[in-house]
Amino acid sequence: MDLTPSDEQRLLRESADRFIAETYTTKLREHNAREPFGFSEAIWKQFADLGWLALPLPEQHGGIGGGAIEVGILMEAFGRGLVSEPYLSTVVLGAGLVAEHGRDEQKAALLPQIAEGTLRLAFGHAERAARANLSRVDTSARKDGDGYVLDGAKVAVLDGASADQLIVSARLANNGSGSLRLFLVPRGADGLTLADYPRLGGGRACNLTLQSVRVPADAMLGADGDAYPAVEAVVDRALAAMSAEAVGMMQTLTDKTLDYTKVRKQFGKPLAANQVIRHRLTDMSVQVDEARSMALRAALKADADAAERGRAASGAKAKIGKGAQFVAEQSVQLHGGMGVTEELDVGAYFKRLLAFETLFGGSTHHYRRHAALSGRLVNA
Known part of the structure; x- marks a missing residue:
């Protein structure tokens, strides 16, 4: 197997290394720590201008079509700079779930906004009783009229307080199978409570409480089927x-x-x-x-x-x-x-x-x- 980086990958590495060395200084990290959401909106805009937010997204939805290797090159540079911008939560997790499981119309509506830097997502999945078990989800969703009602709690939601929308996992209790579904929940939804706190080593996370949070039918990410x-x-x-x-x-x-x-x-x-x-x-x-x-x-x-x-x-x-x-x-x-x-x-x-x-x-x-x-x- 030839592991020699392509010309594009070398250019990406050089660009990311140069940006981190010249821009992401200790002074900037200290500034970000004082920001309400733990990162700089100006730097996030630069990420969009550099094409980094579009890097792993499908080309047909405003992305560049890069893969895990390209994301890894960028993330290694982010590690060197202790970057606190919500790249993992929005681009890798949030956009990744939309691209992997969303319907075509959801991809067309959400992914271009992520690439442009105008939409941030967070993934609420972990629960206190589940620990590291991804399949353990106690948050419930029930059909109610032409929408759904969500009840439950999530912990350690990366960058949840700064997200425009949260992707929340829940068990659909009244479909006879209890299959896992994903729902798009606006940050300001009625019944949604966020407890924000700083993460160890930079950035922020939050815990979510959902009490009879109502979302429309089209808030379900993807079609019917286990997520x-x-x-x-x-x-x-x-x-x-x-x-x-x-x-x-x-x-x-x-x-x-x-x-x-x-x-x-x-x-x-x-x-x-x-x-x-x-x-x-x-x-x-x-x-x-x-x-x-x-x-x-x-x-x-x-x-x-x-x-x-x-x-x-x-x-x-x-x-x-x-x-x-x-x-x-x-x-x-x-x-x-x-x-x-x-x-x-x-x-x-x-x-x-x-x-x-x-x-x-x-x-x-x-x-x-x-x-x-x-x-x-x-x-x-």
């Missing part, structure tokens, strides 16, 4: 994108730590002159290279059959989760007390990698899912 296969497919692609983002953070921490140990002197010599320190730096570099390989594999398998795609996504999430923890801990330790101060951004990368480990399930969950999909574990 779970679409949810699983899109979350697997999100795992691939998150894995690439984690690689960017791991590489940055390794580079920063290497540079620090070259200039920080102890007993008259740089820390990097110590053989034990060099071994630690080597171990960090090995973890980064392994993580990059796993993230690339997850991206390459993003459009494979469900089992193969799931193994690649869960394998990447599990492996990178452990490797990211090692790199983050080593970076903080080798920086000494400076590693946990606000003077350096090492602590911010550390926090974001901790958040990566828990989002959509930790390493233990994904080791078990990988084993189950490989036929080595029953009832995972």
Whole structure:
């Protein structure tokens, strides 16, 4: 298999790297943290102008038609810059669900707006009792006249407070099967309550409470049929994108730590002159290279059959989760007390990698899912 990047992919990487290096500075991150939604509207508009919001969307609906590899290139750069804009929630998850499961008229109405940067989506799926189990959904939907009524609660909805519309999963209780459905719910809908809070390492999330939230019949995303296969497919692609983002953070921490140990002197010599320190730096570099390989594999398998795609996504999430923890801990330790101060951004990368480990399930969950999909574990 030829893994040499195409000319377009090289240009995308150069463009993203240049943007992050020149624009996404520590000062901008500090500014974003003070913004109501945790990101800059001006930067979001720049993302649209650069074509990044349209990158993975179908060409017939205003997109560029890129795949998981291109998204991974962009997300790795976002990881290096600790980007807090809602790219994962709107483009990867939200637009991904519309493209995967929506009706033609819904795709035509929503996807061009996402590409232009005028519409933001968030995906409300996780529930407190479900933990990392995607199939456990207790939120209910019942037919009521010419629409539906939703009741339930969602947790850890990425960028939910800044979304124009929320895609909410619910079990359709009165159709005899209890199949999973997706509904488009406006942020200001009656009966919808949002509890917004900052995410560890930047960005924001919220919890949702739905009490007799009424939506019209055309608010159901897609035609009749269980939405779970679409949810699983899109979350697997999100795992691939998150894995690439984690690689960017791991590489940055390794580079920063290497540079620090070259200039920080102890007993008259740089820390990097110590053989034990060099071994630690080597171990960090090995973890980064392994993580990059796993993230690339997850991206390459993003459009494979469900089992193969799931193994690649869960394998990447599990492996990178452990490797990211090692790199983050080593970076903080080798920086000494400076590693946990606000003077350096090492602590911010550390926090974001901790958040990566828990989002959509930790390493233990994904080791078990990988084993189950490989036929080595029953009832995972």
